[in-house]
Amino acid sequence: MAETIIGLAGNPNCGKTTLFNELTGSNGYVGNWPGVTVEKKQAAWRANRDVTFVDLPGIYSLSPYTPEEVVSRDYVVRERPDALINLVDVTNLERNLYLTTQLLEAGRPVVVGLNMCDLLKERGDVVDAAKLSEMLGVPVVEVSALRNTNLDELVNKAVAAGRAGRVQPGARCFSPEVEEALGKIAGIIASSCDAELSRWYSIKVFERDAEAIKALALTKAQLAEAEKVIKAVESARDDDAESIITSERYDWIAGVMEACVRKAPKKLSMSERIDRVVTNRVLGLPIFAVVMVLVYYIAVSTVGTWGTDWANDGVFGDGWLWNPADQAAFETATEEYDAGFYGDKIDGFLAAAEEAGIATDDVSAAVETLAEDPEDADAQAALSAFVAEAEAAGVTATDVPMHDGDGNFIDSNDEVVTRIDAEGNPVLADGQELAVIDTVTAADFEQAVAAQESAPALEDYGSFVPSIPSVIEGWLAAAGASEFVSALVLDGIVAGVGAVLGFIPQMLVLFVMLCFLEDCGYMSRVAFVMDRVFRRFGLSGKSFIPMLISSGCGVPGVMATKTIENEKDRRMTAMLTTMIPCGAKTPIIALVMGVLIGGSDAWWVAPMFYFLGLAAIIVSALMLKKTRMFAGDPAPFVMELPDYHFPTLKSWWLHVWERISAYLKKATTIIFAASVVVWFLLEFGFANWAGGNGAFGFLSLMDGAPEYYTDYSLLAIVGNAIAWIFAPLGADSWQAAAASINALIAKENLVSTFGVIYGIGDATENSVTMWSGFAGMFTDASGILHVGAMCAFVAFNMLDAPCFAAIGTIRRQMDSPKWFWFAIGYQCVFAWVVGLIINQLWELFALGNFGVWTVVAFVLLAAMVFQIARPMPKDETADEKILSSLSESAA
């Protein structure tokens, strides 16, 4: 049996997605229609794989104005599916039938499904389906997509109609004068079009729809004749042809409503009562704020973050404990252990012994061995020998400084000492006292070494689940894989996959909430409430949600743009939303604040960076909306506010799953490939260190490779090659470039990269050593810290292309190479320009330095101001879709 293709068409909110999922089990292909970010879904029928459904976007009309509508009508008229199912929401029959009248003209067999009949009955209204079928001239089936009632009948009728291939003539819904004119036009164009599409094209010619009739390639004579017919009707009616057609459709529908529908007396529905409160003039904004705070709180600060931490630190980190009681016990034990300051005691005593002239190399090694294996006889012997020697010499360490978990010195008030000198010694303010351990004796030392072994470890707990990398590591070791293969698999591949999967828990939490808001009808109200604010910047009221989410993570933030109907708003929001600092960028903020004010405790610090992000978005939106790519058809905000209803668990979950699986399928490849490439750049290089032979290879396994070998990696070479790009920003070192590249894997890598490059190992953004290392990069030979350069560098990394995970999501969202590269390119260029302006202005005003780049910065600044301030360019293409006279299309 040949394949039968059935298009599903209907208004937004008519239950079409539920129908599609019910029919196909949602295992379909989800992509975008070519060239637009409109979702395209296609899948086979569960009951018969020979029947394929194509889910058209939810639309109100087949006008030439929106991408959704153009995609739909091109599909119906050009791809010619075997049949169309038009799903109609009976609770809103009048407006739904408007699309039906247009589908009937498209020359395809149509079957109408009346959905939500149960809701209608609750209201007490009655629809006469038989009468409706008679008036429309096509089969009408009463169904419930939600309860899976009569769906098989609906599809079987459509399949039968499709296989019969007979197109019903459909309703004649226009007035006699217009029908007569359409008849004349049909005669004029008869030689140019297929008989099945004669009515469709007659109406399109009558409407002067340029895009639709382009395919006909009518001659000048035909057009002139048709134009005469149209003009005659227009002057008789004193209205334009397009309006005449639209009005008459609704007039005819009014007649159908009268004949087929009996309405019960109107009561105030539940939905109306809810809406009275929710979009109330006074309560509307507070309720909106509460909903948003709740979404943010659950998705970003609590449940979502727990999910991400669990996935990143547990499943792909050190393993995790499934029993919360064990987890609590582990945390208490860790705290107790930290309070012993064993590490400080050991270091302090060893230093004192060395001062006393006792060699400590052997014992240092022994201490490390004993931490792993307390039974090691050789190490025990070395330890006892050392202790005996130290005791004999009477070594006692005094005033041993204490360190916190980040390796910082702390003062007597338990506060971090925020300044250190070049040798790494603490610099104390007046009245500040270093926290010290008064004395450490040999016995204390021995005890500290013994205590090390009791350091709490996750795997000692019963509910320990090892992490995926460690399991794979075990397999690799068991299989005898070489060190190189292990590194490739673990650091390259597993880490890349982990980067993708780590976001899943948070996305799940987020989409459970967003899909609820969308399905229950509140999302439209968000747009209703916020439109006033966002449209000033050329964005939609719904842009607010992606930005809010992006403050937690850009990946779900970009995904959340799916809820924006207007394509331009959607693209613009997807491009800009990652400029809001996400969770991974907060370590960078902490680092800068450490340098500037010695800590990130000041309350105004974090908001300032969010403000920077927000300002960047607003400035970008104002500039972009005047560019060719975003100008053009104005986006009218004429939007349905659907009734509130509680989504069923099943449709809710399907909706969530659809979003997440789309991310998994489409975003993973780019994240994965990019992570492996950066890993390769970081780990491979030339052995050019003192005594190296200059050969190319896997650095960490080469003879004599220093512990921090990044200086010799390919990444350093690439960094050097592109360092000139950063020179005008004041950071002309390869380290800055390399760190920016590495930050693409995950933004927090910016901090750890500096740790590696400067050989301060695993110092964190809260370490004072890291602050001074970072400041050192922007300090010149005369000791001046170039604050402008530092801020420029940070601003660049905040605003440029996001991490690979978010980049992959943007690609998936845009689904168009042109738009994808435009988005990434814009982000990088904009970030660079902002960095340039910050650096040059600071250099000029703080140091009085003036140069070519200062001029460039001022020119770019002026260009930005001009682009924002200039009036909206006139758009000449807006009305080409409907011609004012048909003769234009012949020209």
Next chain:
Amino acid sequence: MATLRDVKVGESCSVARLAGTGALKRRIMDMGLTKGTRVYVRKVAPLGDPIELTVRGYELSIRKEEAASVEVTDVHRGEA
């Protein structure tokens, strides 16, 4: 002539004519605001714009700017 923008919350009116052209006009008509349609202005958003209408038995939101292109007659208080 009065436009839909001038109609107050709680009043209803009839559409007399649609000014403007192109996408906006077509969109307004596609949503059911055609000549002769009764429109009830249900409410206004918390920030004063857009407004919410009841038309052809459903709720439609439209910006005041766009409502200004809809000329109306027969304005009086109450639904219908």
